[in-house]
Amino acid sequence: MLDAAFIRANLEAVKSNCKNRNLVADVDKVIVIDDERKKLLSNIQAIQQKQNELSKLIPKEKDLVIKQQLAGEGKSLREQANAMEAQAKEIESNLKSVLNIIPNMTHPDAPVGLLAEDNKEIKHWGQPRKFDFTPKDHVALCDSLQLADFEAGASVAGQKFYYLKNEGALLELALVQYAMNTLVQEGFIPVITPDLARIEVLEGIGFIPRDPDPEKRQVYTIADTDLCLVATAEITLGGMHRDQVLDEANMPLRYAGLSHCFRTEAGAPGKDTRGLYRVHQFTKVEMFAFCTPEQAEGIHLDILRIEEKIFQGLGLCYRVIDTCTGDLGGPAYRKYDLEAWMPGRGKDGDYGEVTSTSNCTDYQSRRLNIRSKSQGQKGTRFAYTLNGTAVAVTRAIVAILENNQQADGSVIIPEVLRPMIGKDRIVPR
């Protein structure tokens, strides 16, 4: 969420930012409500001041009648203050719900546009493979090599659930290991996070688990609790330091978090319905950084560099996308995606998103109340948060299988994964 004072000072910029992001938000209302809030607050404080002064008089007062009278006065002040406080609470929750809709500001260099076509390709690595046979898609490969069982997944948990089997299962473990190792080498702290988190934490990160429209809810909630299944370790990693003041001497704090990810995919009916591309559950290694405002942009580029390093290591062709304003998520100030070439996607192959890294500035930390402080500096400031995918396992598997398939139906395992799998090729059984 943005700071109300910032919105007040940058009203027009905030409005045009909403427009660029194709969002309707009542920005003016923030100021109206905030004015109301401030006025009420100062009235409350004046009453509280009177209350405090009065309370100090009472113990000194010898005359019982006057004492009685002062107490009565105090009581009426308390009642006034209570009523106003209830009102203030309501105003604050109104303010919060208006603020929640307003997205983060946008990096001045991010491409402006509303459609996916407005995204800008800023880099390309490798060449899409040319086949001298007709390549299969990953669903066919999973089937012929017995790497996944979608029928069993559907039978046990429903559509878009799956079992990984044989080298499919080993591939997941190997990818996790590969990603973790790479990140540890880069100085990240490896973490395995909870797969569940409280609703407030999800909201702090920018999810809306309580969206009144069930079609829009992206996460599963656990009945009779205030918990959700996490959609990404970004949630649990970001929540890790909530309500804390971090020492800037220790920043940036960089974590490599492993978790399962659960997504209802409610808004995407009929899209990518087959196979592993869009599923309700997958495993992911996520990068997350807490840093100072000064460090954020450098770290963002560094996360992108690491994502590239990981996919180059897997030998996969990809392009890097600078996401346009209309495609940015609410908390993101700027976002880069890696899209890997997937020969089985669409009619003749297509790029598919495999990673995404966002600089969320202080948008998340403001809600999660994550501050930082440096020695000798007065006061605190909100930490900046960044996140990025290291490996989303199912998407990586799609790209590996489709790109590395051979005419004889086998699939060559990327060299970096061979030590963990113990072979260099998956052959039909």
Next chain:
RNA sequence: GGAGAGGUGGCAGAGCGGCUGAAUGCGUCAGUCUCGAAAACUGAAAUACUCGCAAGGGUAUCGGGGGUUCAAAUCCCCCCCUCUCCGCCA
């Protein structure tokens, strides 16, 4: 899941209705002393919000939320968390 104990400033730890934004110790910072340091001594030091051009006020905060009271760190209720013991379990 059951029983008990507890959550106070950077840490340790007192306070158990008003004089407590909070003793004391340690740590931190500045000064005195010193060639320099240590020790000793002296002093400073929370965060957020809010009013004000500023100087400087005010309000809130002792795990969180409610309540009692003129007045709550202190009393009552609910929740969260930590520790110990028991149970259960991978």
